[in-house]
Amino acid sequence: MSKIIAFVGSPRKNGYTSLLIEEVIKGARSKGAEVKIYDLNDDGIKGCQGCFYCRIHEGCATKDYLQPMYEDIKNADGIIFGSPIYFMQISGQSKQWLDRMFPMIGGSSFPFQARYPGKKAVTIFSQGNENKDAFQAPIQSVNNAFSMFGWELIDSLLCSNTSSPNLKLSEELLKQAFSAGELLS
Numbered sequence: 481m482s483k484i485i486a487f488v489g490s491p492r493k494n495g496y497t498s499l500l501i502e503e504v505i506k507g508a509r510s511k512g513a514e515v516k517i518y519d520l521n522d523d524g525i526k527g528c529q530g531c532f533y534c535r536i537h538e539g540c541a542t543k544d545y546l547q548p549m550y551e552d553i554k555n556a557d558g559i560i561f562g563s564p565i566y567f568m569q570i571s572g573q574s575k576q577w578l579d580r581m582f583p584m585i586g587g588s589s590f591p592f593q594a595r596y597p598g599k600k601a602v603t604i605f606s607q608g609n610e611n612k613d614a615f616q617a618p619i620q621s622v623n624n625a626f627s628m629f630g631w632e633l634i635d636s637l638l639c640s641n642t643s644s645p646n647l648k649l650s651e652e653l654l655k656q657a658f659s660a661g662e663l664l665s
């Protein structure tokens with residue numbers, strides 16, 4: 481049975497990012513995967529302290545809600561991450577998490593070594609803007625970080641034009657999310 485870890489970078493439990501992550505999870509579970517979810521909006525999360533513990537040790541010196549994720553990621557086959565776009569960037573919750581992912585790579589300078597390579601990954605982004613190209617830079621920066629971790633990007637989904645107060649997730653996007661989950665497991 482494959483193990484998948486999902487990281488939810490939106491505070492909105494029923495928002496676009498969360499629902500698309502749910503759909504990826506459904507796809508993965510349909511193939512028998514075991515999934516653990518981390519809510520990146522949890523109050524018990526601290527930002528990276530810049531202590532550089534992880535340059536000479538595996539894992540992170542900060543003991544908080546995210547601490548178990550290092551062991552979980554090490555043992556996982558696949559990773560799901562999703563974030564809304566806030567002020568032309570990934571959400572603050574997501575950025576805080578990304579900084580805490582420094583232990584995914586070893587070494588003190590470029591080129592860093594991927595410590596836990598070979599995992600499959602799916603990323604999901606959601607934005608109000610209808611122009612799908614508007615925030616490719618922050619999206620690429622996450623996808624590039626995953627590539628630096630040695631992870632294979634199975635799919636990267638983008639839900640755009642979400643400004644309407646009513647959720648309007650297309651069937652096409654939901655299917656894409658489910659299929660990405662199937663491929664992840």
Ligand SMILES: Cc1cc2nc3c(=O)[nH]c(=O)nc-3n(C[C@H](O)[C@H](O)[C@H](O)COP(=O)(O)O)c2cc1C
Pocket residue numbers: 490491492494495496497498563564565566567568569606607608609610642643
């Ligand atoms: C603080 C804040 C900043 C935002 N900044 C942007 C932005 O720069 N560009 C954009 O297209 N949408 C922006 N949005 C809209 C969100 O990206 C959009 O509503 C997204 O679908 C929310 O995802 P969620 O439903 O998963 O929470 C912003 C929303 C908030 C709350």
